[in-house]
Amino acid sequence: MTPAMLLPYRPVFGQPVLRRLLPGLATSALGDGLALVAVTWLALQLAPDGQRGTWTAFAVAAYTLPGAAGTVLLGRWLGGRSGAQLAGWDATVRAAALGAIPVAHLAGVLDVGLYVALLALSSLLHPWGSAGRFTLVAELLPQRHHLAANALLGVFGQAATIVGPPLAGLLIAWVGAVWVIAVDAASFAVLAVSYRLVVRDREAAAVRDRAAPAGAGPSRTSGFRIIARDRSLLGLLSLSFAFFFLFGPFYVAMPVHVTDDLRASAGTLAAYYTAFGVGSLLGGLLTGHLRGRPLRTTLAGIVVLFGAALMPLGLGAPVVLSLPAFALAGLIWAPYQPTATALFQRRTGTVDLPRVLAANGAVTVLAVPLGTMLGGPATAAFGARHTLLACAVTILALGLVAAVSAARPGPGAHNTEQTGPAGPHDRPGPQTTGPHDRPGPHDQPEPHDRSARVDVPDRVRPGAT
Structure with a gap:
């Protein structure tokens, strides 16, 4: 990794709070990388004979999907909290x-039902945690450094998907899957x-003051509702849902x-996933260098090129080939x-950002599983290669x-990148910027970022005709 590649990330490492959080974030990312293998392996071990496939699917779903329900059910209580708290x-x-x-395992009471229930409980706040x-x-960085910081957090996860699974395989063979889950738990601890x-008391108090709106608390x-009122945010959410789906x-x-088509082994399939992971890691490191480019155009270009690459x-x-x-x-x-995420951060002030990002996470976390469910009948009806081709063409x-x-x-497009200050380096105080707010004297868009709108026509919005 060259110093030039790290240049966009220096302000992130230079921020005192983030610099001290990064080791914990990297540790938890590695724990999730281990869980990619351990969650399914332990489900296979606990499930009754003849029901392994069903319970494995339940375990995978439980580790991700309940967060969508948590976004709605807990919105009234969590919506006004600071990022650090969430x-x-x-x-x-x-x-x-x-x-x-592992505690239930030691007590001799761990069965597959309790296992799936605990996995579901573990994921209940996940969209809120990601939003936080x-x-x-x-809250901590000026707007121009958001993309690099977002990318750096993503790099941890991408690296963990490369390192975690083989390490999990070694640990499972050595101590068993339940203790790999224990390592994952320790990483989150x-x-x-x-x-x-x-996040010291003084800093947390300052963040709470900025993030806690006056008056009645937010609804679930x-x-x-914030996304639905803003055509830019609604278009972005629709694009993301369709892309992941x-x-x-x-x-x-x-x-x-x-x-079936290539007549290859499981090792070949693993090679594809490893290649994708290595490419993702390199892409994550390069993401910080995209700062200054129009984010809306960048997102569209990513989707086009991704479809072409498939x-x-x-x-x-x-x-x-x-x-x-x-x-x-x-x-x-x-x-x-x-x-x-940078586009959401620019369109939404820190008061509304946790609720907006949690809502976005609740919708997008459903997209890939729903698409995977469609993949079964599509592959059976049209064949694997034709299904892959149809997905590539529709993504493009x-x-x-x-x-x-x-x-x-669009009308007012030159102002759509304008948002309120995002952290202590900008104007302090609660920010509630949105498409109808009047920009302040510090609310200037970055060079070349002429528009933050992602106005996707209705025909590509989920559920639209």
Whole structure:
């Protein structure tokens, strides 16, 4: 890694609070990397004979999906909290719920039902925790450094998907899957303690003062209402949902394509996923260098290029061609989420940002599983290769529609990147900026970022006709 590659990230490492949090964030990311293998392996061990597939699917879903319900059910109580509080509480809940799994194992009461229930409890605050991390970025750093900070947090997760699974395999063979879950729980305990120790009382109080709105608390669905009122945010959410949904069938079609069409082994499938992971890690490191480019156009370009990079798989290209293409797809994929988050951070002040990001997370966390569910019947009906080709073509078409929308200037488009200050380096105080707020004297868009609008036409919005 060259010093030039790290240049955009120096302000992030230079921020005292973030610098002291980064080790805890990296540790918890590694724990999640271990869980990619351990969660399913332990489910296989606990499930009754003949029901392993069903309970494994339940375990995978339980580790992610309940957060969508938590976003709605807990919105009234969590919506006005600071980023540090939300992220710390999520880490605490995950550590406690995952830690209860080895405790139940030692007590001799762990069965597959209790296991799935504890996994579901561990994920209940996950969208709020993710929203809290990125809200903390917005609270601590000026706007021009948001993209680099978002990308750096993503790099931890991308590196963990490369290192975590093989390390989990070694640990499972040595001590068993339940103790790998215990390591995952310990990693979140480290993160929870990091938030407790690093975010001092003075800093936490200042953040609470900025983030706590006066008057009645937020409703359970206030994040969704904020998005629905802002065409830019609604378009961004629609684009993200459609993008992730269309990629979902790959998780079904890819293994079938490798085994049936390519007549290859599980090692070949692992090579594809490893190549994607390596590409994602490199793409994450390069994301910070995209600062200064129009974010709306960047998102559309990512979707277009990602669909194009998947085409060799759908066209039946040999492994020697499709494997590097899949690595390229990983490189292109990596900047999407940090860029989309930066756009939310710019369109939403720190008062509303936790609720908006949690609502966004609740919707997008459903997108890939729903797409994966579609992949089963699609692969059975049309074959794996044709399903992959259809996904690649529709993703490319989605990106082209978004690109046309990005190129179409709307009324007031030159002001749509303007947001209130995002942290202590800017004007202090509660920020409630939105598309109808009057920009203040410090609210200037960055050079070349002429628009933050992502106005996706209705035909690509979920549920629209």
